Amino acid sequence: MTEGNFVDYVKIHASSGNGGKGSVHLHREKYITKGGPDGGDGGRGGHVIVRGNKNLWTLVGFKFQRHFKAGHGGHGSKNRSSGADGEDVYMEVPLGTVFRNSETNEILFEITEEGEERILVEGGMGGRGNWHFKTSTNQTPRYAQSGVKGQEVDIILELKVLADVGLVGFPNAGKSTLLAAITSAKPKIANYEFTTLKPNLGIVQHRDFQSFVMADIPGIIEGAAEGKGLGHYFLRHIERNAMLLFLIPADSNDISKEYEILLDELRRYNPELLDKERLVAISKSDMLDAELMDEMRIELDKDFKDIPYMFISSVSQFGIQELKDRLWKMLNS
Structure with a gap:
């Protein structure tokens, strides 16, 4: 998936349908000149419904269609015939999509399962026909209810990437290079910070035709938890990863300190992120010889007592x- 096609934040406008009018009708047929009221009910307005689709990975479709309008309910008619319900409109979204009210920023719901359906905007209720209002003192009511109008809302869609492994590291740590090396993804790679501005996803092919999904999360900077840079924009994607792979380059001034800074940013953003399984990978290890690697292991064994680490290139x-x-072993343990 190219970076340009990965869309994880859009604003849409959704309108439900109006309910149909109830009918005002008095029964008339041959030899019956004064039949009672038989006006039917109006149909309900169409809903705007959201449905989860596991085959979607991005909100790119909403770049081209941002307005969703459901159909209006039909009006009631004679013989207590109800109007047709308005046509519902379905929006298919990737799993991990969060829906927020644009005005209040309140989270409405989140879609996390395949085929899960939620009503985003309810259609208006149809009006009742005049036969509902017949009483002992009012045998021929000549009024009925109008349908309830539909609703219009502006909604923000945020996608939190659903992946098995999330790559965490400072800018230019080699995350995109690693993703390109072990998957068929083709992320943008260059020797400058913030080459990656949107998450990239890749499928890692393992032994015996097994596979898992890895996400290259754009680089975190110190202060990201407070929204510095694009902090919140990046960090929200880490919430949906099953485990975290911390990538720290071998030429870092202080590997342990860099790991602690990254950990602290996650802790301040959402302490629950620290409950995930973690693995530290020292990237760009091709610049190290065996002797230097052994020396580094002595220090790292002291600093990473409870967290596994390894050298890679x-x-x-x-x-x-x-x-x-x-x-694979950690994901299936």
Whole structure:
């Protein structure tokens, strides 16, 4: 998936249908000149309904269609015939889509399961026909209810990426290079910070035709939890990953400190993120010789007592198969 096709934030306008009018009608047929009221009910207005679709990965379709309008209910008629219900409109969205009210920013609901349906905007109720209003003192009511008008709302759609493994690291840590090395994804790769501005997804092919999904989350910077840079825009995608792979380059000034900064940003954004399984990968390890790697291990064993770590190189493929095996084992443990 190219970065330009990954859309994870859109605003739409949804309108439900008006309810149909109830009918004012008095029964008339041959030899019956004064039949009672028999006006039918109006049909309900159409709903705007959201449906989860596991085959969708992005909100790109909503770039081209942002207005959704359901049909109006039909009017009631004689012989207590009800009007037809308005046509419902269905919006198919990827799993992990959050719906917010545009004015209040309140979360309305979230779609997380295949085929899950939620009514986004309810259609107006149809009006009741005049036969409902017949009483002992009013045998021929000549009035009926009008249908209830539909609703119009502006809604914000936010997509939180659903992936098995989320790549976490500072800008230019080699996340896109790793994704390109172990999946068929083709993310933009360049030697400058914030090359990646939107998440990239790739499917990692493992042994025996097994696979899992990896997401390259755009680089985090210090202060991201407070919204610095594009902090909240990036961090929300990490919430839906089953486990986190921290990527720290071998030429970092202080690997342990960099890991702690990343961890602290996640903690401040959402403490629950620290409950996820974690693995630290020291990237760009092709620049290290065996002796230097052994020296680094002595320090890292002290700092990463409870968190597993390993050395990898996406360019030379060093440690890549071992990384895939380890990720698979952690995902299925």
